[in-house]
Amino acid sequence: xxxxxxxxxxxxxxxxxxxxxxxxxxxxxxxxxxxxxxxxxxxxxxxxxxxxxxxxxxxxxxxxxxxxxxxxxxxxxxxxxxxxxxxxxxxxxxxxxxxxxxxxxxxxxxxxxxxxxxxxxxxxxxxxxxxxxxxxxxxxxxxxxxxxxxxxxxxxxxxxxxxxxxxxxxxxxxxxxxxxxxxxxxxxxxxxxxxxxxxxxxxxxxxxxxxxxxxxxxxxxxxxxxxxxxxxxxxxxxxxxxxxxxxxxxxxxxxxxxxxxxxxxxxxxxxxxxxxxxxxxxx
Numbered sequence: 001x002x003x004x005x006x007x008x009x010x011x012x013x014x015x016x017x018x019x020x021x022x023x024x025x026x027x028x029x030x031x032x033x034x035x036x037x038x039x040x041x042x043x044x045x046x047x048x049x050x051x052x053x054x055x056x057x058x059x060x061x062x063x064x065x066x067x068x069x070x071x072x073x074x075x076x077x078x079x080x081x082x083x084x085x086x087x088x089x090x091x092x093x094x095x096x097x098x099x100x101x102x103x104x105x106x107x108x109x110x111x112x113x114x115x116x117x118x119x120x121x122x123x124x125x126x127x128x129x130x131x132x133x134x135x136x137x138x139x140x141x142x143x144x145x146x147x148x149x150x151x152x153x154x155x156x157x158x159x160x161x162x163x164x165x166x167x168x169x170x171x172x173x174x175x176x177x178x179x180x181x182x183x184x185x186x187x188x189x190x191x192x193x194x195x196x197x198x199x200x201x202x203x204x205x206x207x208x209x210x211x212x213x214x215x216x217x218x219x220x221x222x223x224x225x226x227x228x229x230x231x232x233x234x235x236x237x238x239x240x241x242x243x244x245x246x247x248x249x250x251x252x253x254x255x256x257x258x259x260x261x262x263x264x265x266x267x268x269x270x271x272x273x274x275x276x277x278x279x280x281x282x283x
Contacts, residue, residue, distance in 0.1 A: 007034070017034075164190065
């Protein structure tokens with residue numbers, strides 16, 4: 001096929017030998033099957049900001065750290081330079097997340113190169129060497145659905161322990177190779193400690209996976225792993241090997257509003273007392 005314009009510099013530099021075909025085109029990027037050093041890999045070409053249909057970049061990017069103060073100020077002011085830097089941070093987020101998660105034992109594609117907005121990475125394949133199907137294209141038995149659910153909950157926990165939340169996890173961004181699920185599409189990965197939406201996004205990730213796999217194994221629909229995982233994370237008791245039950249007892253008692261107001265009033269009085277000027281005539 002004709003070599004895409006964005007991949008051409010990689011061909012000229014010898015990083016890509018040939019472009020085999022386009023694998024998919026999504027809201028954030030187009031993915032191509034390529035040959036590199038005698039291996040078949042995939043090249044993910046990120047779309048420019050004005051071409052993307054993804055409208056919640058600020059929500060997902062909250063809490064991402066930018067080392068350079070100049071870059072951070074320019075991004076906050078939305079200058080031309082700042083917009084370019086925002087684009088760089090957005091595109092680099094998936095690369096950083098993939099490397100971080102692979103080191104944490106999460107099943108994600110391996111990164112090979114990242115050059116000028118093109119990510120060269122492992123092509124996840126099935127037993128026959130073809131591109132692996134998405135989870136939503138695989139017919140599952142009840143037992144397989146339970147096993148995949150157990151595995152993916154474990155992966156979500158490992159991600160959280162590494163400080164990240166996928167943020168858009170569903171049956172559409174999980175591939176199934178010959179040994180099981182592989183998680184993909186992480187440019188919107190959320191900083192678990194620095195994003196105010198982290199809890200909501202974790203719950204959504206867990207609910208998406210549970211709802212889909214619950215269509216094959218209905219008993220999964222009665223579990224509540226998201227609340228259990230987040231409570232353990234907040235208390236500092238969550239680890240990659242934590243045994244989960246899928247059950248969570250919520251506090252159903254109504255809040256004592258009067259007691260809360262009394263505490264606020266007492267705190268206000270203490271703060272005002274600390275501000276009282278010192279009477280020097282007493283000394």
